[in-house]
Amino acid sequence: MTKDFNRRDFFRLGAVGAAALAIGKGFESKTLAGTVDFVKGGKDFSPKTGKEREMIASACWSCVTRDSMVGYVEDGRLVKLEGQPNSIRGRGKICSKGAAGINQLYDPDRILYPMKRVGKRGEGKWKRISWDDALTDLSGRLKKLRDDGHPEKFMFHYGRMKGSSSKIVKSVFLANYGTKTIGNHTSICEGAKWTAQELTWGKHYDNWDFDNTKYVLNFGSNCLEAHTNSIPAMQRLSSAIVDRKVKLVTFDVRISNTAAKSTEWVPIKPGTDNAVVLAMCNVVVEAGLYDKDFFKYLKITKNIDASFDEKISTLKEHLAQYTPAWAEKISGVPAAKIKTIALEFAKAKPACLISYRGAVAHEYGAETERSVQMLAAITGNIDNPGGRCLAVGPKWKYPKGPKNKPKAKALKVAHGFKGEIAYPSHGANHQVLKVIKDGKAGRPEIYMWYCYTPVYANGECQENIDILKDESLIPFSVCVNAYYDESAALADLILPNPSYLEWWDWEDMVSPDQIAEFYIRQPFVKPLGESRDFKDVVCELGERMGFPLGFSSAEEFVKLSCEKTPGVKEAGGFEYMKKHGVWHDSKAKPRFYSYKKAVKDGDLKKDGVILDESIGTYWNWHKSKAKTEAEAMEKGYTKTKNAYKGYVALKIGDEVFKGFKPDKLNKSGFFEIYSDLLELKGLSPLPRFYPNKEHENLKPNELILTTYKVAVHIHSRSTNCKWLTEIYHDNPAQINSATAAQLGIKTGDKIKVKSSIGEIITKANVTEGVVTGAIAISHHLGHWEYGRYASGKKAPLAGDNDPDLKLKTWDTYGVHPNWIIPNKPDPISGQQAWMDTVVSVTKA
Amino acid sequence: MNLMEKTIDKIDAEQRSVIYGLLSEVYMNEVSRDLLEQIKASGLLEIISESGSKELNLHFQGDINELTEELACEYSRLFIGPGKHISPHESVHHQLDGGDWGKLWGESTVAVQNFIKSTGMTYLDDFKGIPDHISVEFEFMKQLTLQEEEARKTQETEKINYYLSIEKRFLIEHIGCWVPGFCKKIIESSELLFYRDLALLTKSFIEFELKAITNE
Structure with a gap:
């Protein structure tokens, strides 16, 4: 006879098994039968019915990273967004902004119908009109300009336009219309970095190979919160730090989350990164830690036939003035620290040098980036595994539209005032309205903006408002947007775009592992209300004006592109991409050197x-x-x-x-x-230090205003997302405790922050997390339009169909710093000098 | 402290996951020589033979290759056929909501598949079997109890309760409805002590689990 097994037996059985597993003996097969496992994404089920939800592969558009993602639709409603598990870029992950994209789609304050101004410009009186009326009016005005021989008087200004959107609208529609009066937003982002890269290694975008690096040196990049290739880069950087114990040293005026997660945060005075980088170059050449082989490809002297010795002696001579002791006086970073880090960086082969807006969004920011490129180059950390690499992205083939394009014309309004900027290769777009007001370069008769908010995103908000309101300066304005933001409020005509979750695109952002990935964006649901993808609208405008584009919709353009593009085509073309969302050549090797x-x-x-x-x-x-x-x-x-x-x-x-x-x-x-x-252009051919004159001899209550982004918001387009704004809806100004003590300011005090162009009232947050002499105020907040979640203000014609409106817990909306930041360009690149404004700070 | 000396009030999620994993593996295929050696080395036989048959230990003392062969034949005879055999699939044994039963790919097969998928798990591409195989159900429980254990380590009460509720439902709605009866049939039909004692162990364990989880 046998007795029944009891609890004691099961305990022993479990313990024996667990112990055997723990010591690596016994059940080495891990007691897995290999039948089921957790899915890594790509599937989802309704918690109510247990039914599988419809999965659609698409791509994010919250920030420029444009991660591949998948979403789930249940009963016709998009219910969830997550990373695309098959993407080699995102590896199945998206960020909070990506997941909260659903809020963009179902924002109760969305614009769902074409709207025409009926009161004075900016008065807030609107009439809903039909698409036919809207496009009859618009195409009539556009056609007249074109027929009169002045297509350049139509200015198109975009904030985000990439991938197929850029090709359809700019390369096909605007090119066939005949205007090159086109603005973008790069100068308020990282234009200085891009121009400097074009001046040094040619292309404008660098990829950081964290997977293979041994050391990361960071000047002003908050890449764990807000990088331009954020999710792909940040997870690799995190792996490097956590799994491989790679050292990350961050120079920043503020303890961003990136600085906080670094091995070391080195506080530095605003706008002085270049001094430290130049001093590091000095240390490297004096210590002989340069990469001799790479010097062959470096132009260091006017004479390209210079020998290695000549190149080194030229560099040594040029850098001799930039000693660590000199840099300490300027930057506040101890000379010994500069030397130690320079030596560590140069010896750790390969090492990755990274930089972003903290370093470059300054006057002469492009020169800082040139110095950064120099430091990476002389240590041989360029386009190598583990270094700073030339970006690799997919090259799509696409329909080019009609063959005989007119010769396009341009008003010179997008590159700053004549002669002020040496190489504005990405424009000086924060100055567009100033240049229009000035009038010497001519003025557009129709100013249209798309995914852009000239009022809010640039400095000098009040001047932007005044110019946009003035019908003598801008006779007709058109806003293409899904949301009623501060700029939409000043338009004459609003064309309701859908959210990016309702349109087609192919995409082309670069890969962190140097292997190109092709991916598409497809709609999860049909455009809500009467919103229409602007790409489809330009197809109709082309037809109406007598130059059909050769395709009738963005979907058709994407389809034709998939059938033309080598690799994608063989994989199954459009049908394959619709099903899978992403494709890469599995045999491709990472591209270096x-x-x-x-x-x-x-x-x-x-x-x-x-x-x-x-x-x-x-x-x-x-x-x-x-x-x-x-x-x-x-x-x-x-x-x-x-x-x-x-x-x-x-x-x-x-x-x-x-x-x-x-x-x-x-x-x-x-x-x-x-x-x-x-x-x-009469500038120094070798990278040099340009001191900021305004930062010298500051008065006791004068500080330098610096701005930053947080992890849960997009620069200016996410406060309508309730999930994000619930987390972050106030932005008191950060001031160092020593500085605050001098000014008699405590946390929570109301303070007045005043610059040469205006003042704002905000609250103080006294902290050790920002350097003395600086005041840090984040972007994102302080909206006065953009709907109830962003500003408490309902948009015209908005609905009340969101039950969460009653659950909203916040009534603070933060303060926008741009009211007091002048629109000032870097003399080399045109970059907006965001982080240089001198302000006086007093208790309010 | 020696693990064995610990006061035994209850077996924890980690131990349950080990037992489910073990059961999942031994029912999946014929027992391999490697697994047999592992079973011998682990002390498992002692536990089984204390409650099951004393002779089991003796049986395992023989030539390992012969034993492997013998067990493989018994596995086929019991679970695969040809001829009369005891199919290790739920739909053969479990009548779901008065619906059809007694055949492969029945209503309960679909129910098990949907249940598993609704928790965010999926069938691995390599698995070519039928979705309600006993090993699948055990491995599913293994994964759930592993997740429960992870949640306990990080003290995430909401997650712990979530996994407990899924375990409870699956035990009551599926495993508990057919595994004890299935084991009884093996106990009656087995010609080798190993499978008889394994079935005894399985039956007792599932009954113990049902009792424990319904008393939670």
Whole structure:
């Protein structure tokens, strides 16, 4: 007979099994039968019915990262968004802003119908009109300008327009209409960084290879909260720090969450990163820790035939003035600390040097980025595994539209005032309204903006409002938006765009692991109300004005692109992408050292290819603005307009390489530390330090205003998201305790922050988390429109169909710092100098 | 403290997950030589033979290759056929809501599949069996109890309660409805002590689980 097993037996059984597992003996097969496991995403079920929800693969659009994602639809309603598990970029993850995208779709304050102003501009009186009426009016005005020979008087200004949206609207519609009066928003973001990269290695975007690095040195990037490739980059940086114990050193004026999670936060005075970077370069060359092999590709002297010794001695001589002791006086960072970190960085091979707005959103921010590039280059941490790499993204093929495009014209309003900025290669768009007011470069008759808020996103809010309101300066204005924001309130016509969860796109953001990934965005639901994807609208506008674009919708454009693009096409084209959302070549290898690649002999012998011996650059003059070969030869590559478009190869001695291919500027094929282009503009060809005159001799109550982003908000487009604003809806100004003590200010005190152009009243938050002499106020908040969650104010024609409106717990909406920040450009790049404003701070 | 000396009020989620994992594996396929060696080395036989048959230990003293072969034949005879066998699938044994039963891919197969998927789990691509195989149900319980254990470590009460509620439902709605009866059939039909004692152990364990979880 047997007795029944009892609790004691099961306890022993479990314990034996667990002990055996723990010591690695016994049930080594982990007692897994291999039948079921938790899914890693891509499936979801209704908690009410248990039924599987419909999964749709798409892409985020909250920030420029544009993560691949999947969403679940139940009974026709989008209920959940999460990361795309099959994406090599996002690896199944999205951030809080991505998940809260649902709030963008079902925002009760959304604009769902075309609206026409009926009162005075900005008065808030609107009439709902039909799409037919809206487009009849708009196309009539546009056609007249075009027929009169002045298509350039139609200005199109966008905030976010990437991937297929950019191609459909800019490359096809606007190009066929004939206007190049186009603005973007890069100068209020990271324009200085991009221009500096174009001046040094050609392309404007760098990827940071955290997976292979041994050391990360960070100047002013808050990449664990708000990077331009955030989710892909931050999870890799986190893995490097946590799993591989990689050291991360962050220089920042504020203890951002990135600084807090770093091995070391080094506080630094605002706008002085360049001094520290230059001093680090000095330490590296004096210690002989440079990468001799890479110097071959570096242009350090005017003479490209300079030997290694000549290059090093030139650098040493130039950098001799920038000692750590000198940098300490400027930056407040101890000289010994600068030296230690410089040596650690140079010895840790490979090491990754990263930088962002904290370092570059200043006057001469582009020069800081040039110095950063120099430090990475002399230590050999360029385009190498574990270093700072040239970005790799997918190259889509797409329909180009009608063949015979008109010769487009432009008003020169998007690049700042004439002669003020050396190379505004990404515009000086925060100055557009000022330049329009000035009038010397002409004025657009129709100003249309898309996913952009000129009033709120730029500095000097009051001036922006005054100019946009003035019908003598801007006769007709059109806002394309899903939300009634501060700029929409000043438009003459509002075209209701859907949220990004209701439209088609193909996307092309770069990959953190140097392998291109193709992905698409597709709608989860049909556009709500009468909202219409602007890409579909431009197809109709083209038809109405007599130049059909060759496709009738964004969906058709995406479909045709999928059928044209090698790789995607063979994988199954549009149907494959609709089902899976992402595709990459599983055999592709990460791309590094692309500049070392050989160039085919045939490419150098093509018609029009000539060699500019002074800079070792082969280029095809046919692709430039030169009219003859003789003109091209005489002017040379650097001085011929658009010569960079014909770039072919770099010649070093008897060898020919692919080199560092330029984009937007006539940089040679070298990695240029010595810039002929800057020299032409009377600026220092080698990176130097430009002191900010306004920061010298500050009065006792004067501080430097710095701004920042938090993890749960997009710059200016997310406070309508209730899940996000519930978390973050107030932004008291951060002041260091020593500074606050001098000013007699305590946490919670009302304070007045005054600059040369205005003042704001806010609250103080006294903290050790910001350096002395600075005051930090985040972006995102202080809206006075944008609906009830963002500002407490209901939008015109808004609904009440969100039960959460009754559950809203907050009635503070924060204070916007941009009212008091002047729209000032960096003289090299046009970058808005966000972090330089001198303010006086007193108790209010 | 020696693990064995700990006061035994209740077995914890980690131990339950080990037992479910073990049961899942031994019912999945013929017992491999490796697994047999692991079973021998682990002290498991002692536990079984104290309550089950004393002879089991003796049986395991023989040649390991022969024993593997013998057990494989018994596994086939009991669970696969040819001829009369005891199918290890719920739908053969469990009449769900007065619906059909006694066949493969029945109503309860679909119910089990939906139940498992509704918790965010999925069938692995490599698994080519039928969704309500006894090993699947045990492995599902293993995963749930593992998650419960993780939640206990981080003291997430809401999660602990969530996993407990799923475990309870699955035990009551599925495993408890057919596994004890299935084990009884094996106990009656087995010709080798191993499978008879395994069935005894399984039956007692599930009955113990049902009692414990309904008293929570």
